[in-house]
Amino acid sequence: MSETWQDNIQMIRDSARAIVPADRSLDRIRKARFHGAGYSREVMAQATELGWPMMWLTEENGGFGMGMREVCALMEELGAGLVPEPILSAMMAGALLQENLPEPATTGDAVIVTAWQDRSGSLEWHGGAAGSRLAGTKVYVSGAAGADLFAVPTACGVAVIHRDTAGLAIETQETLDGGYMGTLRFDDVAADFVPCGHVEAVIGKATLAHAAYLLGLSDAAFAITLDYLRIREQFGRPIGSFQSLQHRATEMKLQLELTRAAIEATARRIDTGAGAIERQQGVARCHLRAGSLAMLVAREAIQMHGAMGITDEADIGLYVRKAMTEANLFGAPTQQRRRLAEFLTENAA
Amino acid sequence: MKDVRDYNAMSDGDFRAMVRDFVETEYPDIRRYSLSRLHWDEVKPWYRKLSERGWLCPTWPVEHGGMGLTAGKHLILIEEFERFGAARVNDIGPVMLGPLLLKYGTEAQKAYFLPKILSGEHIWAQGYSEPGAGSDLAAVRCEAVLDGDEWVINGQKTWTTLGMDANWIFILARTDKTVKKQAGISFLLVPMDAPGVTLRPILNLELEAEFCEVFFDDVRVPADHIVGEVNGGWTAAKALLGHERVFIGAPRLSASALARLERIARRKDVWQDPVFRDSFVALRCDVADLSDLFETYVDKLRGGHEIGPDVAMLKIFQSELYQRISELTMEVAGEEAGLRHAPDGDTRTHAAAVYLSARPTTIFGGSTEVMRNMLATAVLNLPRG
Numbered sequence: 170m171s172e173t174w175q176d177n178i179q180m181i182r183d184s185a186r187a188i189v190p191a192d193r194s195l196d197r198i199r200k201a202r203f204h205g206a207g208y209s210r211e212v213m214a215q216a217t218e219l220g221w222p223m224m225w226l227t228e229e230n231g232g233f234g235m236g237m238r239e240v241c242a243l244m245e246e247l248g249a250g251l252v253p254e255p256i257l258s259a260m261m262a263g264a265l266l267q268e269n270l271p272e273p274a275t276t277g278d279a280v281i282v283t284a285w286q287d288r289s290g291s292l293e294w295h296g297g298a299a300g301s302r303l304a305g306t307k308v309y310v311s312g313a314a315g316a317d318l319f320a321v322p323t324a325c326g327v328a329v330i331h332r333d334t335a336g337l338a339i340e341t342q343e344t345l346d347g348g349y350m351g352t353l354r355f356d357d358v359a360a361d362f363v364p365c366g367h368v369e370a371v372i373g374k375a376t377l378a379h380a381a382y383l384l385g386l387s388d389a390a391f392a393i394t395l396d397y398l399r400i401r402e403q404f405g406r407p408i409g410s411f412q413s414l415q416h417r418a419t420e421m422k423l424q425l426e427l428t429r430a431a432i433e434a435t436a437r438r439i440d441t442g443a444g445a446i447e448r449q450q451g452v453a454r455c456h457l458r459a460g461s462l463a464m465l466v467a468r469e470a471i472q473m474h475g476a477m478g479i480t481d482e483a484d485i486g487l488y489v490r491k492a493m494t495e496a497n498l499f500g501a502p503t504q505q506r507r508r509l510a511e512f513l514t515e516n517a518a
Numbered sequence: 519m520k521d522v523r524d525y526n527a528m529s530d531g532d533f534r535a536m537v538r539d540f541v542e543t544e545y546p547d548i549r550r551y552s553l554s555r556l557h558w559d560e561v562k563p564w565y566r567k568l569s570e571r572g573w574l575c576p577t578w579p580v581e582h583g584g585m586g587l588t589a590g591k592h593l594i595l596i597e598e599f600e601r602f603g604a605a606r607v608n609d610i611g612p613v614m615l616g617p618l619l620l621k622y623g624t625e626a627q628k629a630y631f632l633p634k635i636l637s638g639e640h641i642w643a644q645g646y647s648e649p650g651a652g653s654d655l656a657a658v659r660c661e662a663v664l665d666g667d668e669w670v671i672n673g674q675k676t677w678t679t680l681g682m683d684a685n686w687i688f689i690l691a692r693t694d695k696t697v698k699k700q701a702g703i704s705f706l707l708v709p710m711d712a713p714g715v716t717l718r719p720i721l722n723l724e725l726e727a728e729f730c731e732v733f734f735d736d737v738r739v740p741a742d743h744i745v746g747e748v749n750g751g752w753t754a755a756k757a758l759l760g761h762e763r764v765f766i767g768a769p770r771l772s773a774s775a776l777a778r779l780e781r782i783a784r785r786k787d788v789w790q791d792p793v794f795r796d797s798f799v800a801l802r803c804d805v806a807d808l809s810d811l812f813e814t815y816v817d818k819l820r821g822g823h824e825i826g827p828d829v830a831m832l833k834i835f836q837s838e839l840y841q842r843i844s845e846l847t848m849e850v851a852g853e854e855a856g857l858r859h860a861p862d863g864d865t866r867t868h869a870a871a872v873y874l875s876a877r878p879t880t881i882f883g884g885s886t887e888v889m890r891n892m893l894a895t896a897v898l899n900l901p902r903g
Binding site: 286289290308309342343344345346350402403404405408411412413414464468471472475476478479480481482486489490493494495496497498501502503504 | 647650652653654657676677720721722723725786787788793794841845848849850851852853854855856857858859861870873874877878880881882885886887890891903
């Protein structure tokens with residue numbers, strides 16, 4: 170893939186059709202939830218064949234060395250299709266491990282996810298190791314229920330560990346979208362650590378990619394809601410002809426385009442060599458807006474669907490539950506604002 | 519054992535202590551602090567306890583088996599039940615139909631139906647909305663035709679809360695298609711076991727079957743199963759909607775959501791955070807002001823006054839406040855916002871439950887959008903769009 174990023178994006182969007190149906194049918198998504206791990210290993214293998222987990226592997230390490238623009242385009246497609254497979258988490262593992270990414274994770278024989286977060290309400294990732302052994306906890310690991318391998322970034326480097334390793338306890342909690350979040354507890358587990366100087370950068374890139382997933386989700390939920398406004402009639406008119414709903418629909422559109430513009434610009438800046446502070450601020454700003462957007466669209470979509478909006482049989486509910494599940498991952502809006510406020514202080518000093 | 523004291527003569531403190539003692543000693547072994555509705559199988563023992571004590575219908579007059587409470591005493595009762603987390607019973611009979619029959623029912627209807635609500639023999643459901651008649655409720659198409667001394671009913675109702683638990687349903691039926699839509703509606707009482715009545719439960723966003731569709735296929739009920747005049751049902755329906763809006767406007771949902779927000783904020787260690795406190799205090803004032811507004815409407819009800827279209831303000835403010843609290847709750851809960859069940863099994867710290875539970879309140883009982891249109895025209899006298 171040595172074409173321009175525009176060509177890459179077109180290819181990626183086309184290839185996404187293999188997993189996200191062009192007609193946006195959610196039959197598979199509906200069936201996958203609340204069963205097994207909440208996602209399909211077959212689809213994960215298919216995603217691996219398409220090379221998605223290797224997007225951030227450099228070309229010399231057998232990957233594609235894709236930039237943020239390409240990754241965000243993919244994530245937007247996955248969000249629009251509510252894809253539950255932990256593709257972003259696998260992508261992070263590739264970015265962290267590079268040539269050390271285990272072979273089965275590149276062939277689709279194993280699912281690898283990244284367990285980076287130390288605790289709730291914080292983007293800290295240095296914990297989890299003592300000396301040269303894994304000890305401690307990693308929380309809110311998406312896809313943990315069906316994963317074979319975990320990439321675990323710590324202050325001592327990145328460890329790769331199999332789920333059956335003695336001393337590793339995995340607890341899972343059901344999420345609203347029908348999947349699981351996992352907590353990993355390490356009780357003094359021997360591990361090999363790969364040195365990695367770019368964990369912070371990978372988490373930043375993943376945060377932006379996650380914002381793009383939220384954008385795709387919001388865009389699709391908004392489109393469904395607009396269709397409903399056109400079709401549903403009360404008082405002898407389509408409800409979309411009522412001005413108060415029109416104004417609120419335009420507000421959603423405005424927020425969507427702000428989010429899209431912010432994500433595209435931040436992705437471009439990262440791809441064209443922006444400095445660390447500019448990157449970090451851009452990422453926080455994008456995720457702040459995308460998280461808020463997803464929740465705005467979720468609550469307006471329910472309200473505009475009326476009682477249909479609070480039924481499980483209407484597809485809009487799948488978007489709502491996904492938004493509720495995802496919006497606060499990689500940092501809730503409060504946390505992003507706190508992060509941005511830290512930069513204010515840094516700039517003044 | 520039926521309690522027949524004059525509650526209003528008691529001091530607030532004594533009354534509160536009595537209520538607290540009752541709920542703490544008599545509440546059965548069923549769920550507490552549930553935001554989703556309990557079904558009849560589960561909540562029945564609590565309904566029975568309230569019924570035996572004579573506390574099922576706090577607002578009904580004493581001579582009809584109620585407690586005849588003043589607004590202040592009623593609030594204390596609600597507060598104590600809320601504090602304990604007592605489940606809401608199937609209250610369409612006590613809250614909706616009872617007061618309606620007291621106002622519009624015949625003596626025979628009062629004598630027959632009221633005691634059966636009080637005893638729990640009749641559990642009622644409300645059949646108002648239809649697929650094509652939601653916000654535009656007067657567009658109901660479910661039809662009733664008089665055939666000799668029976669009404670023959672055909673059509674469909676939907677969003678019938680706990681319809682599967684009910685053995686009676688009251689419906690708005692089209693009885694004249696030739697007049698203005700509001701002028702051709704009658705208010706009918708239908709036993710759910712009548713031949714031709716079928717149900718389909720609908721799963722809600724919390725994945726629970728809390729409401730259902732009800733289908734009527736040549737259902738026959740006696741001609742006297744009508745409340746008010748033939749084609750005079752809209753007046754009764756509107757009166758009930760007024761009651762419902764006062765009820766939805768009660769501060770208990772927002773107050774308990776605020777308590778939940780505090781618990782979650784403490785759990786997530788932001789309780790001392792000044793940014794959080796700024797938002798929390800503002801919401802707390804909103805709940806207090808809502809309570810004051812609510813009391814003015816309860817006083818009106820108690821005094822036998824009609825509830826006017828201005829009650830929409832109460833309903834709008836409470837439902838939107840409840841939602842605003844639930845939205846801050848989701849943000850404060852952080853990553854745990856996405857959990858399907860309460861973290862560590864404590865239902866009182868589950869953020870998603872309150873978020874989802876708050877969604878229908880701006881839709882049911884008159885959507886916020888329709889309420890605002892109504893306020894603009896009927897209260898502010900602005901021209902119709």
